[in-house]
Amino acid sequence: MLTIGVLISGRGSNLQAIIDAAARGEITGRIAVVISNKADAYGLERARKAGIEAMCIPSKGKSRSEFERELAEALESRGVELVCLAGFMRVLTPYFIRRFKRQIINIHPALLPSFPGENAQGQAFDYGVKVTGCTVHFVDEGVDTGQVILQIPVELREDDTAETLSARILEQEHKAFPRAIQLFAEGRLQVVGRKVRVLPGKKQQNG
Ligand code: GRF
Secondary structure, eight states: OEEEEEEESSOOHHHHHHHHHHHTTSSOEEEEEEEESSTTOHHHHHHHHTTOOEEEOOOTTSOHHHHHHHHHHHHHHTTOOEEEESSOOSOOOHHHHHHTTTOEEEEESSOTTSSOSSOHHHHHHHHTOSEEEEEEEEOOSSSSOSOEEEEEEEEOOTTOOHHHHHHHHHHHHHHHHHHHHHHHHTTOEEEETTEEEEOOOHHHHTO
């Protein structure tokens, strides 16, 4: 069973989707720890309610390398094999990325490579695109530049506001993230250069 660590900074609705999917048996993994860099992140509460170890490692008042060393040690000491960034609002340095090579995935609320960075939903809305969505991708040393694992499109409606659009994207995020985690857990993600090949599952192989 895959040992998962989830990093958050805020409300943790994606974390909740992962917790719920695991409880339904849709993720064959165990969330060993949830770590926030903000003490008041509501996601910590969600983790505790689900009986998952929740801890805050503040990023404020220390150097990046100090923060990341603490983070890495907390994850490694719990045997974490997959690090999920679920609304974690810190850019990780190459030191951390290399320490967890191809073991970090992130959810982004746009169809990458369009609209990387913050407020991706607002960026897409203001640009006037007709379709946006969400992306789960491996984390590399750039900002939202890692290989794409899966994407779900969301069409804009004439009466959309940035808020209604964000809400519909979020619904899809809650499907995409657990699905990507399960593909990882099943060992079905094969990275070849920029591409992630999704290998067939057991059921598909048996016809
Ligand atoms: C989500 O929109 C996610 O795509 C982005 O940050 C937001 C986190 O929301 N990276 P939540 O904390 O999971 O509710």
